Amino acid sequence: MKFSERLFEKVNCIWEKTHEHPFVVGLGRGDLPVESFIRYMKQDYVFLIDYSKLFAFGTVKARDVETMAAFAKLLEETLNGEMDLHRKYAKRFGITEQDLEGTEPTPINLAYTRYMLNVAQNGSLEELISSLLPCMWSYWEIGKTLAENYQNSSNHLLYGDWVKMYSSDEFGSLAIWLIDLLDQLTEGKPERELAVLEEHFLITSRFEYMFWDMVYEGGDWPV
Numbered sequence: 001m002k003f004s005e006r007l008f009e010k011v012n013c014i015w016e017k018t019h020e021h022p023f024v025v026g027l028g029r030g031d032l033p034v035e036s037f038i039r040y041m042k043q044d045y046v047f048l049i050d051y052s053k054l055f056a057f058g059t060v061k062a063r064d065v066e067t068m069a070a071f072a073k074l075l076e077e078t079l080n081g082e083m084d085l086h087r088k089y090a091k092r093f094g095i096t097e098q099d100l101e102g103t104e105p106t107p108i109n110l111a112y113t114r115y116m117l118n119v120a121q122n123g124s125l126e127e128l129i130s131s132l133l134p135c136m137w138s139y140w141e142i143g144k145t146l147a148e149n150y151q152n153s154s155n156h157l158l159y160g161d162w163v164k165m166y167s168s169d170e171f172g173s174l175a176i177w178l179i180d181l182l183d184q185l186t187e188g189k190p191e192r193e194l195a196v197l198e199e200h201f202l203i204t205s206r207f208e209y210m211f212w213d214m215v216y217e218g219g220d221w222p223v
């Protein structure tokens, strides 16, 4: 069994729950309240600022030029592709780039990015990939599921660009590249090392779910 298959099995029940989450279903159906989407977009924008730095760490920790270049491409793609989607949506809703950038991260958002940045700074390349992978892989799963389940939904035009981006083959190929890289890097590794990687993958899969919950429920600092 490939290591990525083991990881998928480990978190499948969390990801299945994500597909049923009212925020995700609302994105697909198109009836998610705009205020919830705006909350998500602002939180996600500052999330992506920190997340993109993980790819920079990937370039630093990579052991060959090809992998360095691939991480650099991911960094570029996040700053100029994915974050541009957020900037375009923000513009439609009358939100400035300064507002987006100045968003104060909620406790869940901060805990999630700090967890990954800590692994990036103190862990191995394999640990870094294991902790950042659920973010990319689970979004691709969500994008594909929404594109399939709601393809005839005339109602989802507002969030159509979001679904289009995350279900695209181009986006999928980035996730596949990272999954394949982790499979290569973990070949022949002892169980005690694999267990550490599995733990990172589980924790950040849980954070992904909590992020959806947080933007749906509006979880913020209590005081």
Ligand SMILES: Cc1ncc(C[n+]2csc(CCO)c2C)c(N)n1
Binding pocket: 044, 047, 048, 051, 074, 077, 078, 082, 135, 136, 139, 174, 208, 211
């Ligand atoms: C909370 C949260 N989790 C995952 C993603 C998805 N995502 C973040 S970076 C990246 C790689 C390509 O740019 C992908 C797919 C998100 N936007 N927000």
